[in-house]
Amino acid sequence: MCINLVNPTIDVFDCGGRKNTRYVEAFTVLIPRIVKAVQSPGKKKDYNAKQYTVSYVLMRDLNMRGNDCGAYALKFIECHLLGLDFSLINDENTQETRHKIAYDLWEAANDEVLQYRMSKFKPPQRAPGKIVELN
Template sequence: MSGLNRLQCHCGVYTIKHIECHVLGLDISMVSDENIWGARIKIMWDLWEAANDLELIERMSKYEPVKCSKPPEYVEIDDL
């Protein structure tokens, strides 16, 4: 997979597309510098549509994060 992300500004899009290919069982060779710009525009468009979706805006206005009763436990790596 050498030669990918030559511009070093698409790393987030590459990450999303690699995860998407893995989850959907698609060939990872579909992700390349030649088509990453289009993927970047598609992700931007999807986010813009979601930000302007009235139903989603309504749902998010009612969102309440889950309250934790106690702080999470931390495990020291050396203890494993």
């Protein structure tokens, strides 16, 4: 999903061609409430929390296997972000993308500096915050 906060819209990219309406519709109601809840105190009165509209992006017929969807999703997000035409996404490019992702993960797993940094990582402490009830 690509959520546009300026034009209250949600673009849904589903490699499997399914419309998960139940899950997507929950976001259309929830996102405006979250935006309203985190707004500056003086602006809450001015904000009209209206429901987001949903559009399903037409996905071309690609030869996706069950384990390829992640790579396809990354490429669709990349094209959407860069304003590129989705026709650039094809089975050959995505197969190459899967190999690059696998190699990058393998390389990172064998990087001594990264291994050291990860061994010393401590999650940040979170201060208890005010709980906001959404009606």
